[in-house]
Amino acid sequence: xxxxxxxxxxxxxxxxxxxxxxxxxxxxxxxxxxxxxxxxxxxxxxxxxxxxxxxxxxxxxxxxxxxxxxxxxxxxxxxxxxxxxxxxxxxxxxxxxxxxxxxxxxxxxxxxxxxxxxxxxxxxxxxxxxxxxxxxxxxxxxxxxxxxxxxxxxx
Numbered sequence: 409x410x411x412x413x414x415x416x417x418x419x420x421x422x423x424x425x426x427x428x429x430x431x432x433x434x435x436x437x438x439x440x441x442x443x444x445x446x447x448x449x450x451x452x453x454x455x456x457x458x459x460x461x462x463x464x465x466x467x468x469x470x471x472x473x474x475x476x477x478x479x480x481x482x483x484x485x486x487x488x489x490x491x492x493x494x495x496x497x498x499x500x501x502x503x504x505x506x507x508x509x510x511x512x513x514x515x516x517x518x519x520x521x522x523x524x525x526x527x528x529x530x531x532x533x534x535x536x537x538x539x540x541x542x543x544x545x546x547x548x549x550x551x552x553x554x555x556x557x558x559x560x561x562x563x
Contacts, residue, residue, distance in 0.1 A: 415439045415448070418479050423450055426469045432462060435491040436498055439484075446484035448474075451491040463488045496558040503532045506559060511539055513549060514556040525549075526560055 416437045427434055435451040452458055467488045506529050513525045527539030538548040
């Protein structure tokens with residue numbers, strides 16, 4: 409594991425007991441450098457969505473644990489938030505929860521002249537994702553061909 413993966417794994421290990429106790433689940437953890445600053449971000453979720461109070465409760469418990477364990481050498485900012493409406497699908501459980509929901513899929517290369525597709529997730533496996541488009545046609549994509557896959561949202 410590289411430094412980034414190690415930090416994310418250690419943070420996840422600290423977060424999971426906190427989230428379980430609060431009735432929340434971990435969506436993702438990322439350790440990134442943006443504009444010269446490091447960020448440790450924890451994305452949390454629950455049925456019906458998270459509130460600012462949920463984020464605050466996790467932050468209040470997580471922050472002192474990070475200080476105590478002190479496994480990050482860089483100066484960083486810790487953030488706890490919701491993955492948002494247009495959340496990307498990353499883990500198998502994200503796909504499982506999204507069956508029957510509308511997705512937005514972006515491909516690296518054009519497929520039939522398009523690089524962006526919308527449809528209801530009907531099936532997935534380790535290698536592929538299948539959606540039913542608005543016209544009723546099913547379209548299957550190879551996961552390595554996808555630059556992004558997330559829940560679609562309309563306003």
